Each structure stands twice: as structure tokens, then as C-alpha cells.
Amino acid sequence: MAKEKIAPVDEIKQKFGYIEVDEAMTVTVPRDKLLEFMQALKDEFALDYLTNETAVDYPEENKFQVVYNINSIEKGYSLMVKTDVDRDNPELPSVFPIWGGANWQEREIYDLLGIAFTGHPNLKRILLDDQFEGHPLRKDFQWEGGRE
């Protein structure tokens, strides 16, 4: 399989000391620096295409992890950025002002995992009914009548 091009992580790391980089070249950014960092990725590193945004529930560590996959159409490379959200206070600034593509993806995360994105223009349920209780993709979600 062809090798994928990854954004110049070393250069990014030099510029932003507060990020952590793991062996798979995935960047973890603290929650309070998220918007500043993302804006810089778009403006300085040509990462202009937010291809995927999702979240994972890790109840044992009492956190949600929000994952952003960002591509550069011009340069052809990509980058995975992650940020941790406290499970007791699931709130995160929305990246909608930076990439419009976050619009429905953040609504989906809000719907299925219950993370509230502050600054999102229209944060409401998208797939489930408005009256639905709970967030199914959380690991502790129980639904009576389901098979599992």
C-alpha cells in the first residue's frame, strides 16, 4: 500500500511547544489551546480540509477523545489531531468558524456522544429524535429492548 504523506509534524511541534506527538505522528492538543492551534494549522500549514471529526468514549479514563482528521488539498498531506474532554463536563469550543465542514459532524457527535460544542450555530440532535434521552455511543448507554 502506498505510504501516506503526513504534515510536517516536527515543524509544527517546534512552533507549538504545548502539543504532544506520538509515534504514529498523531498530535494531541490541550483543550484550552484548541482553537488557536487549529487556526494556525489552517493559516500556516495549508491544512484547509477538515475531512473527519469524531469522538470516542473512554469511561475508564473518565474522558472523551475528540479526533480531527485534516487534509491539505494543495500539499496532499494529512494530520490527525486529538483533544481530551472531561467526561463530567463535556464541553469543547466548536471549530465551525475555522472549517464549515464541522457543522454537521459536530451535531452528530453532540447527538450520539453528548459533547456540547460552544460557539456552534445550530447545535441540536441530527440523527435521533429531539425527545430521545441519552447518547447511544457512550459506553454506559443502556437501552431496554435492545439485543445487546
Place this chain on the structure above:
Amino acid sequence: MLRTQEYFLNFGPQHPSTHGVFQIILTLDGERIVKGEPVCGYLHRGIEKLAEARTYTQVIPYTDRMDYLAAMLQNLGYVQAVEKLMGIEVPERAEYLRVISGELSRIASHLIGIGVNALDIGAFTGFLLCFREREKIMDLLEELTGSRMTLSYARIGGVADDAPEGWLDRLKKLMDEMPGYIEEYQGLITGNEIFQARTKFIGILSPETAINYSLSGPTLRGSGVNYDLRKARPYGVYDRFDFEVPLGENGDCFDRFLCRMLEMEQSVRIIQQAVEQIKEVDGPVIGKVPKVLKPPKGEVYHEIESSKGIIGYYVVSDGSNKPYRVHVRRPSFINLGYLDEMVRGYLLADVVAILSSIDIVLGEVDC
């Protein structure tokens, strides 16, 4: 100026032009759209949640049920993601069979895309003609996989089975005829004056907006953005084929339609080359894969070019035989996110043209 009262109109959920169960709550001023609020989720089955209770192999049939018009491409994105996670090598012959069945799926999907686009605008003949050739592709896919739509042909490490005796010759024959058929559609639909009047300069999308809103597939390329993952970041054996990426100029409904039409020609080219190259390649169609799949702890994101746009799979493994989390980046879902702004200012009748030019599948939107 004379002021009129605005009013609401429910477009769908039960409406033939919504391509399934999908609703747009339109706010109208006369016949002009002031606002269009898309409402989806009527077909939500919780596939991502279901995947967490299945083994890695058992997830494959669920991916079929998302974009059921191009099932092979949905399979492929998932199995390639798991292969990447586990570091599995795929035999060369399987790679070619994946390309062939994937491109066949793409042609079948685009035939529906353009056929339904014509139908929505009132050209019933165009729809019927596209279905005529789609049926031939369905027959070939049935022979190869045993199923017409929900193929489940890809396996982790390869494909389910080799092509049956004489199948490649029958495929080659159809691919040789295909350019003639495409010419026929071009004459009947593309060249049709009414069709052009209904689609040209309707639903214009600028390249900047298309990129900003993460649109993909013909919806993005119709605006002239050259971004096709088969070219930009070739996966599988796509770097061995010679093909072009058709682009639009104005970013209107007509350009998006034309992109699909021209992409079919390119898919035919890819299949023709693959049929030639596969003759030289012998060997197994599935690699050495353990019976029980337990990927190492970790995560992977892999995306490929589906017929509707970029389909991406984010898979997290906790070391057990079931995925901890599967998320699918569905192109139809994200392409719909900009619908509201796209329909504003146009006429009610244009909503149908714009929606069908995005080419959505509700199974994929709602997941």
C-alpha cells in the same frame, strides 16, 4: 416594494425526489427559497453502535447497508482500514479484483446518479436507459459475488473468491460497449435543451466554499477542485492506471452531473487496463490472515474515494476481537451539510435539481 407573507413547506420525508426518507423544511417567499432546513435521521440504524458488538469480519455486511448503490467501495474502505491497523499484506490478484469490482460499483452508482438526476427533472427516458446498462453491471456483480447490491465481496486480507470462468471476457465485452452507451446518454440527457435550462447556473458552489465545507466527490470536483483520492493519495494499486480526473467549471448542477458522466468513462478506462494487467497476475485472492482477528491496541483512519465522495473509516482497537469504536465519515452526510445555503434564493423547483445533483443515498446519510 410589495411584501408578502413567508410560509413553510414540508418537502418530504415521503417524496420521490428526496431519494429516500429525507425532509427539508422550506421557508418560502412566493416561490423563492428563504431558508431550507434539512432534517435527516429517519433511516438511522445505529451501525456504528452495532459494530461495537460484532467481530471485525462481521462488520463488513453492515457497511453494505450504508451506500447500497456502491457497496463494494464501502466494503473496501473498511477492510483497508483494518488491514492498515493490523499490517496485513493483500495479494496482488485480490487488489486487481478490488479495483475492478469497485469501479464497476462506481459506474453502477453513477448510472443511478445521472439517471435519477434526469428523472427528477422530468426526463423519464434517461432514467430507463441508465437502468438498462446498470442491469448488465448488476448481472456481472452477481456472478462475481453472489449478490446484486449488498455485495460483501471484500474480505480482510483480500476478496471472497476469484472471478468465475470466462467472467473477465464478459466484463471486457461490456466495457468495450460502454463508451457507446455513454455517448447515447450524452446525446439524450447532456445535450437536452430542457435539461440544460434546468441545471445550468443553478445551485452554484464556489471552490472555496466547497473546500471549507468538506464537500467531496463530484460535488467538490464540479466546482473545479482537483481532489480525487485515487490520484491525490493512491491506495491499493491505483497508481498503476492511467486515468484523468474530470473537473467542472462553474460549480453548478450541470457541472456536477457532467463530472459523473465523464467519471464513468474514466472508470471504464481503469477497468480495461485492470483486465489486461490481471492476466499477468496469478496466485491467491486472500492473504494469510489468522482465523480470529485481534488487531493490536491502537487506532487508524483510512479514507478512499467512493462514488459519492470520500468515505473514511476510523477504527479503534482495544486488543480484543471486536472493534472498540468504528466511525464512518460518510460523504453523502457531509455533502448535505451545505444544502441550506445552497438552495437559498433559488426557486422551489430548483430544490429538486440541486438535491439530486448532490447525489445522496439516505442509507449512508443516516448510517
